[in-house]
Amino acid sequence: MNIGFVGLGAMGQAMAHRLIAAGHDLHVWNRTRSKADALVAQGAHLARTPAELASRVEIVFSMLFDDATTEAVTFGEDGIAQGMTDTGLHICCSTLSLAQARRLRDGHDARGQAYISANVLGRPPAAADGTLYIIAAGKPERIARAEPVLDCLGQTLFRVGEDPVQANLVKLSLNFMIYTTIEQMAEIFTLNEKFGTDPAKVFEIMTNSFYTAPVHRNYGGLMVKHDYDHPGAPVTLGLKDIEMFLGAGGEQGVPLPFASIMRDRLIASVGAGDAERDFVVLQERIRQESGLAPR
Amino acid sequence: MNIGFVGLGAMGQAMAHRLIAAGHDLHVWNRTRSKADALVAQGAHLARTPAELASRVEIVFSMLFDDATTEAVTFGEDGIAQGMTDTGLHICCSTLSLAQARRLRDGHDARGQAYISANVLGRPPAAADGTLYIIAAGKPERIARAEPVLDCLGQTLFRVGEDPVQANLVKLSLNFMIYTTIEQMAEIFTLNEKFGTDPAKVFEIMTNSFYTAPVHRNYGGLMVKHDYDHPGAPVTLGLKDIEMFLGAGGEQGVPLPFASIMRDRLIASVGAGDAERDFVVLQERIRQESGLAPR
Amino acid sequence: MNIGFVGLGAMGQAMAHRLIAAGHDLHVWNRTRSKADALVAQGAHLARTPAELASRVEIVFSMLFDDATTEAVTFGEDGIAQGMTDTGLHICCSTLSLAQARRLRDGHDARGQAYISANVLGRPPAAADGTLYIIAAGKPERIARAEPVLDCLGQTLFRVGEDPVQANLVKLSLNFMIYTTIEQMAEIFTLNEKFGTDPAKVFEIMTNSFYTAPVHRNYGGLMVKHDYDHPGAPVTLGLKDIEMFLGAGGEQGVPLPFASIMRDRLIASVGAGDAERDFVVLQERIRQESGLAPR
Amino acid sequence: MNIGFVGLGAMGQAMAHRLIAAGHDLHVWNRTRSKADALVAQGAHLARTPAELASRVEIVFSMLFDDATTEAVTFGEDGIAQGMTDTGLHICCSTLSLAQARRLRDGHDARGQAYISANVLGRPPAAADGTLYIIAAGKPERIARAEPVLDCLGQTLFRVGEDPVQANLVKLSLNFMIYTTIEQMAEIFTLNEKFGTDPAKVFEIMTNSFYTAPVHRNYGGLMVKHDYDHPGAPVTLGLKDIEMFLGAGGEQGVPLPFASIMRDRLIASVGAGDAERDFVVLQERIRQESGLAPR
Known part of the structure; x- marks a missing residue:
């Protein structure tokens, strides 16, 4: 599957490697470009902007540092939302405030875009092993679409509810x-x-x-x-x-x-x-x- | 071995049954006498006072409700300390304040009597199974003397230190x-x-x-x-x-x-x-x- | 003196009445216009916007509900900062977060505008009597300019320091x-x-x-x-x-x-x-x- | 009036001096005898025990350090209670736990002795000036008996209730x-x-x-x-x-x-x-x- 990954800190990188190892066609973006080097060396495609990345994939993961970064990278100029296709799905894994989690949900809703929250438990080695615990919330059909990919990342997938903010x-x-x-x-x-x-x-x-x-x-x-x-x-x-x-x-x-x-x-x-x-x-x-x- | 057990609440009774089942010769005492009935029916010997009980056994366990009861049953009239033989050992399992735990330690010391603290983790069914966790503190040779009996009660015996109060x-x-x-x-x-x-x-x-x-x-x-x-x-x-x-x-x-x-x-x-x-x-x-x- | 007053809640109104009673030429603005009626009946001039008000006076007081309102009324469209003359002084009396208090200070500084903070203790009747306690902070020469007017509002004027945020x-x-x-x-x-x-x-x-x-x-x-x-x-x-x-x-x-x-x-x-x-x-x-x- | 004072710390001494200055015939006792010297030099009578002191006076004040001292000096051997006459009144000024305050009340009651609690606010200089605040509780007729003496010690006498413990x-x-x-x-x-x-x-x-x-x-x-x-x-x-x-x-x-x-x-x-x-x-x-x- 064509998958995008935005935010390549320690956890993001480990998750991205796991997705490549599972055979997915991975597109990556990170503000500090050098953090993508190892992934590109493994065959990942580097996108110039989150929007470009989103335009090429079925699922965009984001794993960003905080509320402000998540807001900017999602809804800012050249952000994920600007590039998402009609059939795309944004899966946000960041630890966010409830206020920001709502802004994500509502911002995608307003644009008619599909969005779920999938928070993870575990440290980078668990991500590399695919033994994270994943806490997902959102519309069931959207989680179902994501499930094969989430199963590759985590040992257990918990479904909390239909409101993405519940997972946060x-x-x-x-x-x-x-x-x-x-x-x-x-x-x-x-x-x-x-x-x-x-x-x-x-x-x-x-x-x-x-x-x-x-x-x-x-x-x-x-x-x-x-x-x-x-x-x-x-x-x-x-x-x-x-x-x-x-x-x-x-x-x-x-x-x-x-x-x-x-x-x-x-x-x-x-x-x-x-x-x-x-x-x-x-x-x-x-x-x-x-x-x-x-x- | 001749063993005494003072304090037959739910936990005390379960521990006492376990000791009988392991083949020990058990002597029991409880303020409310009827709580000893089931144990006597299994062969335990009923003592009239804690002192009488202590005079007959090598090891006296006590498992009493609180500081005041422990003090009274140990050092009061007809208490454990009055009956203990030169070779006896008092093992107190009660949850006590540090002040009371010190009074037990020092009271026995002053009388030249051997004493250790052996607190237990677990509920009565674990006591009946011999799967408690036991936290012991006191002079190592005294804990060594008690070890075969403690091993019958618990699945693990932890030694915390030489001062009995440490276990409390x-x-x-x-x-x-x-x-x-x-x-x-x-x-x-x-x-x-x-x-x-x-x-x-x-x-x-x-x-x-x-x-x-x-x-x-x-x-x-x-x-x-x-x-x-x-x-x-x-x-x-x-x-x-x-x-x-x-x-x-x-x-x-x-x-x-x-x-x-x-x-x-x-x-x-x-x-x-x-x-x-x-x-x-x-x-x-x-x-x-x-x-x-x-x- | 030509004085402006923005924010006519209970406290703002009482302060504004006091200023009129002291003989000042008062210009007023409030989002809900009807709150200015009593003051206009006493001779106050109603401004259409905070900017217009600021353009007419030497000193602008603001007494607004919270951070967001203060920010909008000061630096938003038609806000105080847009109208302030070269010789104007903004005195903010609102209870603000430190972050907002800094934004006020820095926003005026960046525009080369004079600003002090003057927080008040007391309830509206004390404002009407001129018996508030006033806690001022900012450049000493600016406080000195405001002093005659502040003395009419309060029984005591405390100077906390040169940084307006200290008063907040x-x-x-x-x-x-x-x-x-x-x-x-x-x-x-x-x-x-x-x-x-x-x-x-x-x-x-x-x-x-x-x-x-x-x-x-x-x-x-x-x-x-x-x-x-x-x-x-x-x-x-x-x-x-x-x-x-x-x-x-x-x-x-x-x-x-x-x-x-x-x-x-x-x-x-x-x-x-x-x-x-x-x-x-x-x-x-x-x-x-x-x-x-x-x- | 013949008055006794037990407990001559800084506050007790200051109160005792005030009582002598007011013309009362004062009897004093303190565990460390030297603390009574200055009072004896002013005409106070030194008692050998709290009991002896209590036997000679109409009112006994006590101002002692803590619960244990108060209990011992009141009900211990040669304590206040052993010497109190049928018409005597014990006024305890010490800061006590509720438990100890109850023991005082109940111990005197059981002996048929009159007792009130009179806690004081203020430091020794206020005691010397007679400007303490006094918080009294106990039977109204007993407080009434004490009132002339309490008025000499304090500027205000507050009555809290009929249970002495309320004052504590x-x-x-x-x-x-x-x-x-x-x-x-x-x-x-x-x-x-x-x-x-x-x-x-x-x-x-x-x-x-x-x-x-x-x-x-x-x-x-x-x-x-x-x-x-x-x-x-x-x-x-x-x-x-x-x-x-x-x-x-x-x-x-x-x-x-x-x-x-x-x-x-x-x-x-x-x-x-x-x-x-x-x-x-x-x-x-x-x-x-x-x-x-x-x-």
């Missing part, structure tokens, strides 16, 4: 799970450390009893090693996620006290000069405010 | 994980519910991706069914646990903001008349303050 | 004081009420000992009477203020836990259907979550 | 106002400081507009000077107060989120090594977590 909210929710799980463990690890028990021992007990989920193992493992400097994702990204989750709560009338605490932890991490470190560094806030020496 | 703090920490995981999911479920997405769908995605731990499955499962009335454990127990965890933070100089929020949720649950319902009912606080109809 | 942050800070003082008193009143002590008695003790400020007397007085329906200002306004204060904390790297709690209280008040009631109604959140009957 | 809760409530007002101002001062505005300027605006209460002036004044080392009262005292207020909320079913935050601030102040500094030092927590250099 689930994605924000699952990211919130990450930050709050770090805080849970940070409170526990710090308290036990001050009491004289090695957090690594507590982590071992947790992950060998009832706290065995990947979210526990992955982030807890980084925390007990104080591994703050090989960031998967930085504090600033965490803060963006939490602000979007709080924004969703605000618009829906749901007070979210855990999210407010995470916002404060992440802001204090910026204040402490840790903005670009992996967001597990937020455990330093509680360690240090408890009088433990910085790690 | 790990136990409080893991209980804190439960309450805060409920709050995480309550914030997510409520926000998605208000947005029009069935929480059961979100729960399905969570527990089939990165949020697969028993703590997610067990409590999340009750939450999406609004199953508040077959309590494993009531709000009042949760409040006691959280107060003890906060007390530990207070004495160790560790601010625990998530724990403070849980305390408020549980207090508000008491205020709402839900004191004796299963503590997962705390999700009603956020549901109702978001304007959703009570379930 | 002080204004947001003082509004934050209001909401958090309500929460302080709500926690106290509710706890004493549940204990059987009339909150009015506690209020009497507070306001006759060390808690005697207008902020205590005014809001506490409404709270003990449960007077939620003669709104000075609704919950939605409070939420807007708190979001802007949190936004300032976010950009400056300052975690603001009290502000986060207020945000949750106000969101829950929206959820409870109290969006348009006076924001002192937020005390109902704590009353009701403590099991007291709604008032 | 009001006292805890007013202390909570102090800590939370410090937090309000700390959030504001820190945010404005990071923005480049001197907190002293903000303080000036506050205390000359709507935030003029002694609680604002006194604590805000210390805060802007970073005057943390001439403690009126240390962090540890603040923590004790907040724990008692939270305990009251817990027993009455009232969630108190502001109090939880204050507890965390004070615990973190202990963790930072500031336990014995004036509790206004808690503003350092927010300053430092925002990346400002310690003061």
Whole structure:
């Protein structure tokens, strides 16, 4: 199938490679052109604009950094919407605010264009393996059209509902799970450390009893090693996620006290000069405010 | 081996049955005597007092409701400490405050008596199966003495350290994980519910991706069914646990903001008349303050 | 002096009347034209657009509802900036986000136009009396030019600094004081009420000992009477203020836990259907979550 | 009148001096005897025990450090209750937990002894001047008996109710106002400081507009000077107060989120090594977590 991919960050590139490997005819575009080099070397076609790309393919994936970039690349000059054919489908994988997710949905609707949201869980290696989890929302027939391609990218395809924005909210929710799980463990690890028990021992007990989920193992493992400097994702990204989750709560009338605490932890991490470190560094806030020496 | 068991609530009874089934010669005592009937029918010996029980056995287990009961049954008149032989060992399994855990340790020390803490994770059916997780702390040679018996009760024996109180703090920490995981999911479920997405769908995605731990499955499962009335454990127990965890933070100089929020949720649950319902009912606080109809 | 006034809500009208009473030649504009009627009857000149108004006067005051309105009326088509003369001065009195306050400052700077911020404390009757408190920031010579007119509006003129945005942050800070003082008193009143002590008695003790400020007397007085329906200002306004204060904390790297709690209280008040009631109604959140009957 | 005074800390001594100055025949007792020297030099009679003291007077005041001391000095061996005459009256001025306040009330009731609670607001100089505020609760005829003496100590006598414990809760409530007002101002001062505005300027605006209460002036004044080392009262005292207020909320079913935050601030102040500094030092927590250099 002719497929387009817009936004070639670490995750986008891994997904794009997977699509080429599966035999699809891939067209790519990225603002910083050099990020497309490896894909072009593997046979991908480089488009000059998102619009050009969209005009050549049946499905356009986008995986962009934030609300503003997504808006510009979709509806701006030479954007995806300008090039989409009558039979095209835009699948947006970006983590977005509800407001932006609605603008995407409504903007495509107004143009009579097909659009679904397909948020992904997992890191780039899982994308390369095709073992992502995919959370899709939108009109069922559109998801059905995308299904063969999505199945190549992910091990499981969850369908959340007919409104594309529903997938965006689930994605924000699952990211919130990450930050709050770090805080849970940070409170526990710090308290036990001050009491004289090695957090690594507590982590071992947790992950060998009832706290065995990947979210526990992955982030807890980084925390007990104080591994703050090989960031998967930085504090600033965490803060963006939490602000979007709080924004969703605000618009829906749901007070979210855990999210407010995470916002404060992440802001204090910026204040402490840790903005670009992996967001597990937020455990330093509680360690240090408890009088433990910085790690 | 001659083993004593003091405190025959649901968990104590299940553990005691397991010890009989394993062929031990079991001596039992409970304040409410009728709770010993089934065990006596299986061959357990009923002691008239904890002291009498302790005088007959090599190891005394206690599994009592709270600090005050543990103190009274251990060091009060006709208590365990009055009957323990020179070679006896007291293994306390109760969830205690750090202050009470220290009083047990120091009280036995002052009397030249052997004592360890062995907190357990799991519900009564796991005790009956011998599949508990056991978190032990105390002098290594004492844990070694207890090991064959502990291995009969649990699938894994974790050793936390030489100070028995360390096990008590790990136990409080893991209980804190439960309450805060409920709050995480309550914030997510409520926000998605208000947005029009069935929480059961979100729960399905969570527990089939990165949020697969028993703590997610067990409590999340009750939450999406609004199953508040077959309590494993009531709000009042949760409040006691959280107060003890906060007390530990207070004495160790560790601010625990998530724990403070849980305390408020549980207090508000008491205020709402839900004191004796299963503590997962705390999700009603956020549901109702978001304007959703009570379930 | 020829003075312009844009934005004739309750506060704007009261300030405008005061300026006419002081003998100034007043030009007025408001989107809803009828709000200018009373002023025109007193001799004010009605302008067709903000630009026209600005072209006729030495000083333009604006007192508009929010960021978006302020931006549009200042820099939009036929906006203030289009009409301002070389010697004109724009004095903005609106409560704004820091981001919008910067846009005003920078937009006028880029056009070579003079601008200061002059936020006011007090309600319309104080404006009518000329007993507002005025918090001004901007270039000292510009404040000096405005001083005779500001002195007619307020009993005290505070100068915060040379950057107009500083006044906006002080204004947001003082509004934050209001909401958090309500929460302080709500926690106290509710706890004493549940204990059987009339909150009015506690209020009497507070306001006759060390808690005697207008902020205590005014809001506490409404709270003990449960007077939620003669709104000075609704919950939605409070939420807007708190979001802007949190936004300032976010950009400056300052975690603001009290502000986060207020945000949750106000969101829950929206959820409870109290969006348009006076924001002192937020005390109902704590009353009701403590099991007291709604008032 | 023959009056006894037990507990001669800074406040107790100042009150005792005032009573002598008013012409009363004063009997005194303090655990550390030397603290009575100045009073004895002025004509006070030194009692060997609280019981002996109580046997000689019509009214016994007590002003003791905490729950445990109050319990011991009242109902312990040679305690006040052992010496009280049939016509005696015990007036307790200490800041107590509700639980201890009830034990005092019920212990005296069980002995057929008269008791009221009379908590005071103000610092020792106000006691010396007779300008305290006095919050009394108990049977009206008992308060009436005490009134002439209380009027000599305080400028205003507030009657809260017939249950002595009501006064204790009001006292805890007013202390909570102090800590939370410090937090309000700390959030504001820190945010404005990071923005480049001197907190002293903000303080000036506050205390000359709507935030003029002694609680604002006194604590805000210390805060802007970073005057943390001439403690009126240390962090540890603040923590004790907040724990008692939270305990009251817990027993009455009232969630108190502001109090939880204050507890965390004070615990973190202990963790930072500031336990014995004036509790206004808690503003350092927010300053430092925002990346400002310690003061």
